[in-house]
Amino acid sequence: MTAAQPSNAPLNIAITTGEPAGVGPELTAQALAAASAHWPGAHFTVLGDSGLMTERAKAVGIDWAVQQGRSIVTQHHPLAAPVQAGKLDAKNGPYVLGLLDAAIDGALAGTFDAIVTAPLQKSTINDAGVPFTGHTEYLAERTNTPRVVMMLAGTGARPLRVALATTHLPLKDVSAALTVDGIVDTLRIIDHDLRHHFGLPAPRILVTGLNPHAGENGYLGREEIDVISPALKLANGQGIDARGPYPADTLFQPRYLNEADCVLAMFHDQGLPVLKYATFGEGINVTLGLPIIRTSVDHGTALDLAGTGRADAGSLIAAIDTAVSMARNRRAA
CATH class of the missing domain: 3.40.718.10 (Isopropylmalate Dehydrogenase)
Incomplete structure (x- = not known):
């Protein structure tokens, strides 16, 4: 404290x-x-x-x-x-x-x-x-x-913010590191800090899936069905405006981002290449939680x-x- x-x-x-x-x-x-x-x-x-x-x-x-x-x-x-x-x-x-x-x-x-x-x-x-x-x-x-969240952000009137559900892990370990409770805790931290440190009264968080096409209804993986969607339901029940899971390859476009305050990506190289391409040299890293x-x-x-x-x-x-x-x-x- x-x-x-x-x-x-x-x-x-x-x-x-x-x-x-x-x-x-x-x-x-x-x-x-x-x-x-x-x-x-x-x-x-x-x-x-x-x-x-x-x-x-x-x-x-x-x-x-x-x-x-x-x-x-x-x-x-x-x-x-x-x-x-x-x-x-x-x-x-x-x-x-x-x-x-x-x-x-x-x-x-x-x-x-x-x-x-x-x-x-x-x-x-x-x-x-x-x-x-x-x-x-x-x-x-x-x-x-016990839990912190890495968030990178651009600058400007409508900054792009990308937070991570996992940080510096080998890709082969990401799926096992994703849990319902962990994602709920991460969303709670993002929501809290966007409200209290960034002055956003009602943050809207968009959440990616883990697999290509957000799992294709289980054909390309079940993490969206078994972990991410249940976590979003629990977070919504706690008053957190978190939506998804969205396919990561289509989420990063204006039709979605213009109404979002933050994107939660499942792993380091899923969200950060997009953000760094858009903001490198003016972007920042913030540790939430x-x-x-x-x-x-x-x-x-x-x-x-x-x-x-x-x-x-x-x-x-x-x-x-x-x-x-x-x-x-x-x-x-």
Whole structure:
């Protein structure tokens, strides 16, 4: 449970700069230099190595010292080893995880109203000897949350949002991971967070099937009949407007999406390729169901672009914008 901030206190948004060899540090500098004035009443705490931030900001033409002030501060966490842009070093795996831990601890204590995470490199943390599947799973474990939901979203007046019933699983394990109770819990989390964090009074959720053509009445699989449809019936009985299951190959078109607030896809590569095709560079990742607010970019560490100034900060700006909006809605709820 997080501590409540006074309603008139400035929002404090934590930004973890992620993998030091990747684009996270420079994108953080670019995003805040370009757009911090667009978030009045919000303060930003950047978690990372101060020297690294100064160096990467300079590489993209930003004086990081000038950026520091009332609304932007750097919480210094020293690197474990010197870093070169684009060159991974497992010695910095604990550093990356330490940034995330500090942000989580601060959010749980009420110091931070939201966390925005720049991309990290899973392999660096695993190579350092720490088992790590991803941000989403780690946040769930650290906050003792039994079920979280990964949702990616675009921006704009009618943003496309895609949530996942399963996340980082091999395809062969997806069917066994889908249960009636699990899908109902997932729909409940989506409905709750869209209401309380996104300000949607009556969210409408469209749900895909698992199999081609949503199973063809059982000829191509029975998950729609035995699991997904019963889950939708139970969710509807709890006041959740969830509809389906729809064939995934025809659901992602305007005639359906124009009246939907979110799509629930059954597995990672069923819904996310469509969303990333439509929104890449401006899309975001949101973890629903946590006791804290967390948003992130929709891309990886882009090691080949680190330090070059060619990486686009659009996704990080959108992630910060969404974190600020969610934190404001949460305070007002």
